[in-house]
Amino acid sequence: MIINKLEMYNFRQYIGLQEVEFSTDSERNVTVLIGVNTSGKTTIIRAFEWCLYGKNGFEDMVLLNSEVRENMNMDDIQETWVAVTFIHDEKVYTIKRTHRYVCMERHVENGKIMVELGKKPQEDVILEYLQKDGQTKSEIDRSNIEESMNRVLPRDLSDYFFFGGERISGIANRTDLSKAVRGLMRLDVLENAYTHLRTVVKEFEGDIDTTGDTNAQKAKDGLETYTKRKTELEEELKNYYEQVAYWLEEEKLFDAQLAKSNIEQVKELADRRRRVQSALEGEVKKLERIKQDIVQLFNNRTFAYFGLPSIKASLEFLEKQNAKAGGVRESIPAMEQDAIDYLIKRGTCICGTPLKPGTPPFMRVMEERRVLPPEHVGDAVRQYKDKSEGYLAGTEDYKDNIERKFIEYRETKRQIGQLQNELEALAGKVIDDSEARRIENNRKNAHIKYSEAKQDYDLCNRKLGECQSNIENCRKAIDKFANSSKRNQRTARLIAYAQRVYEWLLDTYREKEDIVRIELQKRVNENFSKMYHGERAIEIDDKYRVKYSDITTEESDGLKAVKSFAFIASLVSMAKDRILDEDDMKLGQVYPVVMDAPFSNVDEIHIDNICKILPKTANQVIMAVMQKDWEYASGNLQGYVGKSYKIEKDRDVYGKEIDTVTHIV
Numbered sequence: 001m002i003i004n005k006l007e008m009y010n011f012r013q014y015i016g017l018q019e020v021e022f023s024t025d026s027e028r029n030v031t032v033l034i035g036v037n038t039s040g041k042t043t044i045i046r047a048f049e050w051c052l053y054g055k056n057g058f059e060d061m062v063l064l065n066s067e068v069r070e071n072m073n074m075d076d077i078q079e080t081w082v083a084v085t086f087i088h089d090e091k092v093y094t095i096k097r098t099h100r101y102v103c104m105e106r107h108v109e110n111g112k113i114m115v116e117l118g119k120k121p122q123e124d125v126i127l128e129y130l131q132k133d134g135q136t137k138s139e140i141d142r143s144n145i146e147e148s149m150n151r152v153l154p155r156d157l158s159d160y161f162f163f164g165g166e167r168i169s170g171i172a173n174r175t176d177l178s179k180a181v182r183g184l185m186r187l188d189v190l191e192n193a194y195t196h197l198r199t200v201v202k203e204f205e206g207d208i209d210t211t212g213d214t215n216a217q218k219a220k221d222g223l224e225t226y227t228k229r230k231t232e233l234e235e236e237l238k239n240y241y242e243q244v245a246y247w248l249e250e251e252k253l254f255d256a257q258l259a260k261s262n263i264e265q266v267k268e269l270a271d272r273r274r275r276v277q278s279a280l281e282g283e284v285k286k287l288e289r290i291k292q293d294i295v296q297l298f299n300n301r302t303f304a305y306f307g308l309p310s311i312k313a314s315l316e317f318l319e320k321q322n323a324k325a326g327g328v329r330e331s332i333p334a335m336e337q338d339a340i341d342y343l344i345k346r347g348t349c350i351c352g353t354p355l356k357p358g359t360p361p362f363m364r365v366m367e368e369r370r371v372l373p374p375e376h377v378g379d380a381v382r383q384y385k386d387k388s389e390g391y392l393a394g395t396e397d398y399k400d401n402i403e404r405k406f407i408e409y410r411e412t413k414r415q416i417g418q419l420q421n422e423l424e425a426l427a428g429k430v431i432d433d434s435e436a437r438r439i440e441n442n443r444k445n446a447h448i449k450y451s452e453a454k455q456d457y458d459l460c461n462r463k464l465g466e467c468q469s470n471i472e473n474c475r476k477a478i479d480k481f482a483n484s485s486k487r488n489q490r491t492a493r494l495i496a497y498a499q500r501v502y503e504w505l506l507d508t509y510r511e512k513e514d515i516v517r518i519e520l521q522k523r524v525n526e527n528f529s530k531m532y533h534g535e536r537a538i539e540i541d542d543k544y545r546v547k548y549s550d551i552t553t554e555e556s557d558g559l560k561a562v563k564s565f566a567f568i569a570s571l572v573s574m575a576k577d578r579i580l581d582e583d584d585m586k587l588g589q590v591y592p593v594v595m596d597a598p599f600s601n602v603d604e605i606h607i608d609n610i611c612k613i614l615p616k617t618a619n620q621v622i623m624a625v626m627q628k629d630w631e632y633a634s635g636n637l638q639g640y641v642g643k644s645y646k647i648e649k650d651r652d653v654y655g656k657e658i659d660t661v662t663h664i665v
Helices: 041-053 066-070 142-152 155-160 165-171 177-184 187-207 214-259 264-306 308-324 337-346 360-369 378-394 398-427 434-482 486-531 557-576 604-617 627-640
Strands: 002-011 014-021 030-035 077-088 091-109 112-117 122-130 137-139 162-164 538-540 546-548 592-596 620-626 641-651 657-664
Touching (some): 002 592, 014 641, 030 041, 030 627, 041 077, 041 155, 041 162, 041 592, 066 112, 066 657, 122 142, 155 177, 177 486, 187 486, 214 434, 264 398, 434 486, 486 557, 486 604, 557 604, 604 627
Parallel strands (some): 030 620, 030 641, 162 592, 592 620
Antiparallel strands (some): 002 077, 014 657, 077 091, 122 137, 641 657
């Protein structure tokens, strides 16, 4: 989406028709509207929001210009409208939203003219686009306008591209960033696709006819029950995960508060506890890895190891029998008696020698026949010995490996116990400072809550694994039964096809989400380091929340604004660079950034730094700025400015500014 033009007619303080054409130049991509305080900069942002989405952010819901309103008489009709022309997918669109007001009453109250309008204005919305000939306009059906605009730039994501100075500070601190990132990077397209296919698979599974087969019907009923339970467990797991993350973060914050204390005892205690806690977390992860190794070792060779006595005994028996028989002659590999019988019937060997009864060649061939399967067991014995010796060779170190892992397991458990005891001892130490004692109590409470939430999370995760295993077993039972009829066979094929596409989409989504997360972390840090004049690093968690690596940081509004600018600039640049696009999948989008008083909470140094970066990361930048802020910003932005305007109020005969009459020049 690239914005070409904004038109406002009698909209709020903008009287008459006001037009602003925005720069669409790829190099000089910045448009600046300069005005003093209360001149109407915020109104421009809200004009976009109202026109595109119908969002009215004003305290006074009447959008008609006050000057025009005061001159209305009974039954007069006046209208205000805003139109936005933009380019999307190489087509030029214009959306126009209109409010028509009717004067219901006009009277004088305390010497002031009062005009009462109808409670609800008549609204009209038009969305049209130019055909390829550049002349013919096609209008989109009114019932599809909202959906069409959401495809261009979804309403719930618009806050990230149309915002004021007071709003920018909170953008990177929101809790809904996961949804926003998925939407802006168009990952929601893949998410919606695989979610839909999951429903399709479920519907197909319901179409399997299990009439007359008790086990199949039981599996079908079980599949429905376990699938429903899986959805519930996934939601529970998500909630437990959020609790774990929350209480872990709380514990870290209280730890950081203790570390900042002036009391050396408290600082030393907090530092020791952090080291012990970190060591404990490492040992717990190590224990899980050891458990997995033991299970893997046990699963790989267990049957061979426990069968060793029998295998050895059978081999010894065979060797003894072989010795008694003077040695078992091995047969020719892959040959059987039928082949010899065929040669005898033909009367000629494969080398051309005649095979007449009683002749030496005939006797030699018959001698070979006697050691061939199926009459002779020599070949079977040989194969058994080969496999048995392979089992023996592969299990020689089995017991040693298991014992070694078990010793490592016990040692790690002992180490965990010692670290837990040390943590308890540290937590029980007396802290003299009353404030530190309060913080320490809060930290201990947070740790208890974290531990409880982690236990709930682990238990729920195990239940989810069991549920998934039951689902797979039910599906296998249904798939087996599905071959009983042609109708079921067709449904089974549809299930397999839909399931495979679902898995492909899910894998693709996860792969691309990893790309987004890694690239976002990289770009946010790069932009933040260029914008911020201090030494701090940014982390992006799994919910795309933006945090400082230094958790002791206390944020000012200015620092929040810089962090948010770094976040927005990174997202916009990633969309601009189309980092997820492939030959057969186009997810990249072009977005403008439209800002009102973006530098109101930022100091001069940060203004300079932001202005150096923002034009390079966004396809289009539109900003309404105060004159004093522009004086700082112009040095770095002037080279990127393609169009510039001034917002001015009219003045009365005494030279005083008129708040209700504003023009853009």
